[in-house]
Amino acid sequence: MTLRQFRRRMGFHLLRLLAAVQARRGMAAVRRSGDRLGRWHHRFAFQQRRSLRRQLERLFDRPAGDPQCRQWLESAYRLSDRAILEVLAMYSGHLTPAEVAEGCEVTGLDVLGKALEQGRGVLLLGWHMGNGVAMATHLAERGYPVSVVHRESNKIQPGFYARGIPRMGLNAIPAQPAAVGVRQMLKTLKGGGIIYILMDQGIKRGVEQRFLNKRMPMPPGPAELARRTGCEILSARLCGVEPNWRFEIHQEATLDKNEPLEQSVEKLTRIMEAPILEHPEWWSWHQRRWARYPFISD
Template sequence: MSIGERLVVLGYSAGWKLVRVLPERWVAAVFDFAADRAAKRHGPSTRQLRANLSRVVPQAGEEELDELVRQSLRSYARYWREAFRLPSMDLKAVYATCDSLVSGQENLDAALEQGSGAVLALPHSGNWDMAGVWLVGHSGTFATVAERLKPESLYRRFIEFRETLGFEVLPLTGGDRAPAKVLAERLRENKVVCLLADRDLTATGVPVTFFGEQTMMPAGPAHLAATTGAALLPVGLWFTEDGWVFRIHPPIRVAGTAQVAAATQALADVFAADIAAHPADWHMLQKLWLSDLPEGRQRALARRREST
């Protein structure tokens, strides 16, 4: 492990330990201060966040966009603050708080009553770990996929953290079996699969129009629904001052693999509506739209799509 990787592990370990023992108001003040500093420093990730939010709120002036970026970084800091504190929180109390703010759970219940499972597709918004705590309390363990982080010890720490919450976490790469096969099995067992679904700049991504521009989103959620008969349910997430809102939308129809592209576009449209209503809680600090990528990367993606 390199020195840089050791520092990363130490930083996360300190976060998990200190955040749980310090008073909540102190921790909140520290995380908000760090977010405000990041907004003022205007580093690469902050600049990209600003560029992304300018598509979501194109009518915003410079000062309004500055404030939106600051609030979004505070929202992202809140996600991490809560993630560090979650192992020591009363999960029954978290579930009760979330349950009072969930809308559309009848869409999930109806899908499970049909017996073919449900695919919940989420954007990088709000706090998806809290959404998972609610889901475990509502319908039991669910399966999801996690990209491997470096170093491996940090990746294992995140996996163990989420497994203690009742999640089944499958590695995107390097596992004993392909995650898509395991997810399909879980759906055929009438279980729930949760997948982050608003960014996939790879050759396997599906081209979509998102806030008026071209990007790519993962085919996985719609493809799983098409091949297993599971319901495809978009989910919106955002924060309240002291809680978490989850909106489970009605199912998107996917009648066979020929409709995967159309269903993925429909997902993008639902995500866009929720994100536009709560832009500060969308934590997209990476390049998303194809026009933001270097021309060479754009051409490479186009060639790969043409060859598949």
């Protein structure tokens, strides 16, 4: 283990401890702590904050020192850290699924119901915007069969997600090893279930696409699943953050199994890009994915 990995893992354990302590006081306490943590994170992340501000100014064609970009970043740090602390609290064993579901509102359930009636399963796309696992828990509490795809990280102890996700009444599907994950996803969709997956998850290998004016690898898995099963494609878009997370279920375009895979991935990439451009203050710009790639014109 490198020194950097050790520091990241220690940071994770400290956050997990804080989340567990606050979880005993309820979701409102976790929310407040996550909000404060994000404000301090933004304040002390000097180099990262400056770099991200310059990138946002370039992406949105804003002048140097633009106050709007500063506000977007402060909000992004605050909401991202709030969501992270909430997820850790959810997996601590000190919160019930019902408590978590109460802190999240979901509209567009009629769209979800009609999609499930088709009998081909539903691929529900998400972003690193708000607490998507809380949204999935809300659906599970309403009786929807939801599975969450998770990817292990070096800073998190092995099996953390696999143990934590089922505590919320959800089925956990690992993204790795790929063969195992794909089998479980196909089985879930063929059984008429719902798979919640983050399309903007950072990966090392994928199908290169233009995403927020950068060329970067995008995961082909969601497109391949949709093409192989003919499942319905929906998205869970964040539409509000205070006092609760508010999500809305949207119907998205279907994919043609005969079109090139790159074209299918490109369609999903445009779906993922639109809400970020509409609400840049809600996306976690600092979470080690988009920021490390150069702009296309560089």
